[in-house]
Amino acid sequence: MSITQQIKVAAQSAIFSLYQKTIAVDDILINETKPEFEGDFTLVTFSFTKLIGKKPDDIAQELGVELLKNDSLFSSFNVIKGFLNLSIQVSVYHEFLNNTWQNVQFGNHAHNGKKVMVEYSSPNTNKPLHFGHLRNIFLGYAMCELLKATGHEVIKANLINDRGIHICKSMIAWQLFANGATPESIGIKGDHLVGDYYVMFNDVFKSQVEDIINTKGITKEEAEKEASILLQAQEMLRKWEAGDADTMALWKRMNDWVYEGFYKSYARMGVDFDKMYYESSTYLLGRDIVLKGLEKGVLFKKEDGSVWIDLTDEGLDQKLLLRGDGTSVYMTQDIGTATLKYADFKMDSSVYVIGDEQNYHMQVLKLILQKLGEPCADGIYHLSYGMVELPTGRMKSREGTVVDADDMMDEMIAIAQKNTEELGKVDGFNEAELLKLYQTLGLGALKFYLLRVDPKKKMIFNPQESIDFHGFTAPFVQFTHARITSILSKAGEIGEANTPNYTLTSVEKNCLKLLEIYPSVLLQAAKEYNPAMVSNYVYQVAKEYNSFLVDHSILKADSEAAKHVRLKLSQLTKQVIAHGLKLLGIDSPDRM
RNA sequence: GGUCUCGUAGCUCAGUUGGAUAGAGCAACAGCCUUCUAAGCUGUAGGUCUUUGGUUCGAAUCCAAACGGGAUCACCA
Known part of the structure; x- marks a missing residue:
């Protein structure tokens, strides 16, 4: 038991024997004594005045006398303005030192039987990691170690965002401009190579949009829809979803380059994972759960066939879960992944290390899962962290303004x-x-x-x-x-x-x-x-x-x-x- | 506009469920290496804890409002 805890317990029983009143141990405030006063720890008596019906100074004085009867813990006391300053017996410190100085386990807590998953890093495979990701990764890793030390069983998870239009953007730019360059052939890390083509995509896209605006005189929004490189990327995404062999092969090849780069970076950072989840194999999950929720009447369908949840009672909006054509959105997929994780590990809680820009999303995710009655719902905790910004503003991979x-x-x-x-x-x-x-x-x-x-x-x-x-x-x-x-x-x-x-x-x-x-x-x-x-x-x-x-x-x-x-x-x-x-x-x- | 979040020294940050005279580091200034590692130590200076009101024995901390930053409110992920 810690010293402050011992003091609290002693104070509790002293108060009881003096006044026959019971005060919860947690309601007893023990501070370290300020250096300008004599003593080691200070007990603050103000909060007891009502219950006991005496002045703070009197309580402190009487309590001091009573506590000093326990001479194995306390050596002396003094009272200043309702603060009871207690000095601890030196033997307490000696005992502490003797008990711990050879104990390499000091700080570790006994197992508490709780299992917790921590998802962190969760990168996109279209660009290398930047400084902001480092905060996520170090935070996630430290959180895992901290949970382990405090007695939890921990599963380190990484959900890799390996599909979608952003991946196709890198792929199409590489196909158009790389002349078959590989990490080996030009000697750079795979994630950097792929990221370079992501940036190139956006450069080309921008100049195409400008050209269209200049020649056709239409708005930027309209022009963006016509840019050929974007149309090509969208076409590639359709092919990917249809399982087109060539597209899949290119996707796999470029993702492997990225993974090789990521693993090198992870190894140098000294972080690791117990379980990898890939969005390419989870993005279709969640649909069944949503349909079941529809049957149960938790969700509702609009005229166009889209499925929604109404969170207006919680002070939030309505949220789309399935499009009119029956396809999933981001939220649907996260619902699916959350239940998949739970099915895999049956953990007591699930920590998501994700930036604070997703506070709303995570709040909604948890609420939906709760309303659907999913057992994983209550254990969800969003470890939300603030962005790392440069003096010039936010980092944007798309524009290449990042600290790699x-x-x-x-x-x-x-x-x-x-x-x-x-x-x-x-x-x-x-x-x-x-x-x-x-x-x-x-x-x-x-x-x-x-x-x-x-x-x-x-x-x-x-x-x-x-x-x-x-x-x-x-x-x-x-x-x-x-x-x-x-x-x-x-x-x-x-x-x-x-x-x-x-x-x-x-x-x-x-x-x-x-x-x-x-x-x-x-x-x-x-x-x-x-x-x-x-x-x-x-x-x-x-x-x-x-x-x-x-x-x-x-x-x-x-x-x-x-x-x-x-x-x-x-x-x-x-x-x-x-x-x-x-x-x-x-x-x-x-x-x- | 709604919701959330932040505002502490020139800068970057602490400040434990409300407790005594608000603390560190960096930067500035002044000192300390014949003695266990000077990537260190000591001192000086630097504050209306954004503002106003409230709650009470007591507020940087809780509540309300205002001001100022940021995020978010997509059939993007």
Whole structure:
């Protein structure tokens, strides 16, 4: 049980024995005592005044006396303006340290029997990944790791959007202009090659539209419908849906190029998936469920034969689920995929890592599934994140105004190399170790940068001001880890020793207090689907430790007891940093 | 226009179910490497928490309105 939890329980029973009133443990507020006051934790008494019928100061005073009877937990107290400041027995900290410093599982929670699927990445196969996708991927991966650490069984899923008009656009442009170029023949990654032709399609399309406007004098909207390259793409989509052999072969060939490129990128990012879903094999699903819903009267049909759901009671609109000709729309397909996922895994909940532009869509999806009585419905959670924007506005693959994911990773690794070489601290590294280090630092900085912000907030990234390696960054935290590793290796075996009489300094105590809450930080972060809480926490731990280190000698400590406690504290800090960073997909180097 | 969302230091962000004098990093300025890794540490400066009203012992936090950004409201995906 955590220290704050112990305090709450003690306070609850103290209140009962003093006033014969029962207060829920969760209604007792425990804060860390502000540094300007004496004490470790503060109990706020204002909320009890009504129930107990006394002044805050009196309650705090009486409660303090009562709590102090439990002398294994508390050592002293003081009362200031209704705040009861409690000091904790040093033995509590020693006990915590002794119990955890060798526990590599510290932070992990026992299995809770819950199974959860997290769908993330979910790329389109017509263009390479860009910076915005990185936020999705890192967020999804971190969320999976966080859920695992807090006791869930996790299925990492990826739904690949591998069909549709956008794919045909790349295909037709390649067919028209590539002269048979392949990733091998011109030596670029397959996803980039395909993406280049997607951009080319749009360039050609634009100029065709302009030509038509100039020659025929019609509106832009009309001209867009006449552009020959778009007509060709649409024709290709029809052929694809009809299963035309040549079209399917080209589609498969180009998609394979893209997959090869994606897998390379995923491998470098260090992310993986347990289950791939392909839209080409799920896009027809959902129709039967919709028809069943029609029979049940949950849905209704309009005169033209189209099928709708009426969500006006929920304050939303009517939503189309089947066109007049009986074909599916995007929503239909998502209904089908949701039920397919559930049929495959019977998970308790299903997390969708998708940008906030789809908030409405996801809200509607969940509502429809609930109305249809599908068992997967209630478990759906949309982990919505804000877009990554450039100072010039949103990134658009179509217009080529993106920061490419592969380029970004290359650049970060190059910066890591440059910084490392300038610092000149890598004597004795061989070539392979150096490459590994640059990758660990560069990708770490990138991941941390994207994961340190609350997911639901949009973020602006300025490529000109490249990502920093100082301050609130992964390299800073990684540096702390490397420092500790170095100290510990010089210290040798820590061994067993009893140090109950060692008086902790205030900085040491702060470090321990911070480390002690790690498991509850993870629980909170998982509950709120917010890996940024882990980033912030890990940074705090590193910061606090560095402050400690600068004025506490470890190897040359004043006493053996001090040395012993500080080594254990260092070991535990190292573990928590490595564990926390790992949840974010970031490695911790032993040297840097 | 409807719905949702955001507004905290020059910039990027924290701020745990309402709690004491609102915190970090970057940028700026001033210091600290004969001693465990200076990718570090310490200090200075920087704030009407967009505004107004409300709820109460107490509001950056909850409610309402206004202002300002963003998203969305397709027989596109």
